[in-house]
Amino acid sequence: MESAIKSDKAVVLLSGGIDSATTLAFAKHAGYRLYAISFDYKQRHRVELSCARRVAAFVGVEKHLVFPIDLTAVGGSALTANIKVPKHRPESQWTTEIPITYVPARNTIFLSIALAWAETLDARMILIGANAVDYSGYPDCRPEFIVEFQRLANLATKAGIEGRPIMLQAPLIDLTKAEIIRKGVEYGLDYSLTSSCYDPAFDGRACGGCDSCLIRRKGFVEAGVADPTHYMQS
């Protein structure tokens, strides 16, 4: 990403996990004034929201909006309905089938709300930590989805049709988890502030066996960086 003009605002989607935290640090590094947005969607792993708050404070943002949207009214996922989170799925399945932790249209919903906020703020940039290498196979994390959302954003907004398009960037889209972690370390990010687990204990400890924990653990190993996470099972 080009260095930003000093006053440029960027809206950054911040879940509290590794990817979005790294994206926030990346945007900070590029010189943007940061507007972080997190979603309290009654997710099973709402503990990630306190991580998001800590990451936002650590990196330094102009504003952190925690937007409530109850996706349990829609359901259809192990993260928003009473469905068990699968554990210890073999790595071969991670990207070949879409798991039950897929939340219907989640990134479309989140990006739409981020788009509305960007338009109101007169921000010209939205950053999302979507990644399609070490990921859970969700359709709305792939590069083609990002490209298509950009097209929609240009047509859907007053800003877009009046020649002030809001650009969507997914700077981590092609990186491995290990590369993402190394980049974050470079930016001075403290990953002990982040949380990836889909099914944490009441005290916030990571389960260690869900897809997201497995991908996280593997990432730290491959990056050669000590994993600061407390897992319940090794």
Add this chain to the structure above:
Amino acid sequence: MESAIKSDKAVVLLSGGIDSATTLAFAKHAGYRLYAISFDYKQRHRVELSCARRVAAFVGVEKHLVFPIDLTAVGGSALTANIKVPKHRPESQWTTEIPITYVPARNTIFLSIALAWAETLDARMILIGANAVDYSGYPDCRPEFIVEFQRLANLATKAGIEGRPIMLQAPLIDLTKAEIIRKGVEYGLDYSLTSSCYDPAFDGRACGGCDSCLIRRKGFVEAGVADPTHYMQS
């Protein structure tokens, strides 16, 4: 629209105004099992939600979901922030400039949530009453927006990439308001149940002067149908 197979489900966006009520009646006529969705977005004209409830009951739906999403957290519009609703704008301005009642990314947000619900319900059809003839000039009511959202939906969802695409229809997109009203009358719709006003009185009466009231009044006149609305000013 083709006649539906008896068990086909359709999600219909229902605001409580003329267009969405007519779309609901249209989908009923086509044989769909109806799942209506309305949004309580803390709009200035929340009275439309009681209209949506009455219309849903009148037409007959399987379920009516009133989804809360506080768009005042985003603001940027006379409908969601402390900004005056313009009155008696000349007709020449209705479609040549985007008015301050534009709500940033509203239809993108609403369609995203409808998409999530459709996917969870295993519905293959979403209907929206978007109209680009007698309308307020909003970018996200135009045919090109609808086409683009369809492309996004195909890429964004598990249903889409697994070959069970969710189709988006805007059956009123090319109709005048008068044609829409005549169609609704044909379906036996009672427009006294609907509300269009952006700036109603506390008792629900329409202001008579906002763009939406002006478009509604003109529509009834041109349709040659008696307007059942109680306006505060003539």
